[in-house]
Amino acid sequence: QCMEIEGHQRVVIKETPFTTVWLLGCDLRGDPGKNRLADRRFRQAISLAIDREDLVKHLQGGRGMPANQMVPPTIMGFNPELPPLPRDTAAARKLLKEVGVPDGIEITLWLKPSNYYIGELLRKHLGDVGIDLKVDTIPWQGLYLRIEQGRVPFYMFGLAFSYGDASEAINDFHSNSPGELGHRNNSGYANAELDSLIKKAFVEFDAAKRQQCLQKAMGILARDIPFIPLYFQNTSYAIRSNLQWTPRSDELVLAKEFRPARLGR
Numbered sequence: 001q002c003m004e005i006e007g008h009q010r011v012v013i014k015e016t017p018f019t020t021v022w023l024l025g026c027d028l029r030g031d032p033g034k035n036r037l038a039d040r041r042f043r044q045a046i047s048l049a050i051d052r053e054d055l056v057k058h059l060q061g062g063r064g065m066p067a068n069q070m071v072p073p074t075i076m077g078f079n080p081e082l083p084p085l086p087r088d089t090a091a092a093r094k095l096l097k098e099v100g101v102p103d104g105i106e107i108t109l110w111l112k113p114s115n116y117y118i119g120e121l122l123r124k125h126l127g128d129v130g131i132d133l134k135v136d137t138i139p140w141q142g143l144y145l146r147i148e149q150g151r152v153p154f155y156m157f158g159l160a161f162s163y164g165d166a167s168e169a170i171n172d173f174h175s176n177s178p179g180e181l182g183h184r185n186n187s188g189y190a191n192a193e194l195d196s197l198i199k200k201a202f203v204e205f206d207a208a209k210r211q212q213c214l215q216k217a218m219g220i221l222a223r224d225i226p227f228i229p230l231y232f233q234n235t236s237y238a239i240r241s242n243l244q245w246t247p248r249s250d251e252l253v254l255a256k257e258f259r260p261a262r263l264g265r
Contacts, residue, residue: 011238016247018065018072018232020160021169022118024109025227027153029188036105037154038188041095043225047085048092049129055121055231063236067229069222070159070169076207077166077214082222085229092129104130111156112140118156150186158233160251166214167201173226174198189226 024046032039052066068085071078096102111119119135126133138146146152161168174182175190181198194217201213221227237247244261248254 010241012241014237014239014245014247015063016235016251018074018234019164019251020158020233020235021067021070021072022156022158022230022233023067023070023227024230025147025152025155025157025187027150027187028226029150032099035153036099036101036107039099040224042099042101043228045092045095045099045129046126046131047225047228048088048095049126049131050085050122050228050230051087051125052085052231053087054125055118058121059118060231060233063234065232065234067231069218069229070227071161071166071218072232075161075164075166076211077170077218079215079218079222081215082219087125089129096130101130104132106132106134107154108134108136109154109156110136110138110143110146110152112143113137115156122156148184148186150188156230166218167198170194170198170214170217170221171202173221187226189224191220191224194220 026037026043027035028038029035030038032042036042056062056064056066065072066084069079069082073080093102096105109119109122116135116137119133119137123133123135143152143155143157147155147157159169171181172184173187173189173191173194174180174185175192175195176182176185181202182195197213197217197220201210201217204210204213235247235251237245237253239245239258242261244259245257248257
């Protein structure tokens with residue numbers, strides 16, 4: 001849409017740096033023989049089948065970035081040493097054979113209606129390795145409720161970071177402790193090393209040490225892939241050229257912050 005209005009004399013395009021990551025959420029509970037998502041190799045096969053460059057091209061008009069971890073580069077805790085996630089259909093097929101589904105498997109992805117086109121792109125990507133992806137939609141309010149209740153095996157969602165710290169994402173991967181860290185962990189994922197890093201980062205006020213804890217945690221999540229990263233979103237806004245406004249990192253649009261361009265700030 002930005003591409004369609006870019007260059008219009010009465011419109012200015014403004015963008016915020018990457019503060020949102022889109023992910024595939026997975027329910028890891030149960031026997032891997034029955035719930036294939038509980039097997040890391042199956043999640044890895046899905047990841048290897050995804051063409052992230054294709055997602056950025058068709059969904060963001062090139063304004064996004066393929067994701068290789070759960071937080072964007074603008075967020076404290078981003079690990080710059082993690083490599084890009086490649087598309088390797090041969091490796092994906094090999095993993096599917098290892099987990100016992102060499103002839104393919106059917107799986108349903110749940111998402112909100114406005115993201116249906118994304119689901120169709122993913123259906124094509126996964127179809128190339130023998131995964132028959134069914135795409136089903138539900139309004140976000142209902143989908144969010146089901147996610148919170150741990151009732152959706154496989155779903156897509158966007159995670160926006162409002163205060164610039166990776167803990168917004170990784171705290172939910174702490175082993176479930178009601179009323180404490182991990183109280184929203186509905187995926188069934190558990191890793192003792194990650195738990196330790198999350199607790200350490202939670203009470204660490206030295207910025208450099210906290211960054212180190214979060215980056216190590218990001219490396220663990222990249223290895224275990226409890227959720228599958230898709231792409232980082234660059235949020236774009238189209239405003240009238242006679243207005244002055246600076247996009248906010250929290251993506252709020254407040255009328256009081258707009259000014260006539262001729263008056264400045």
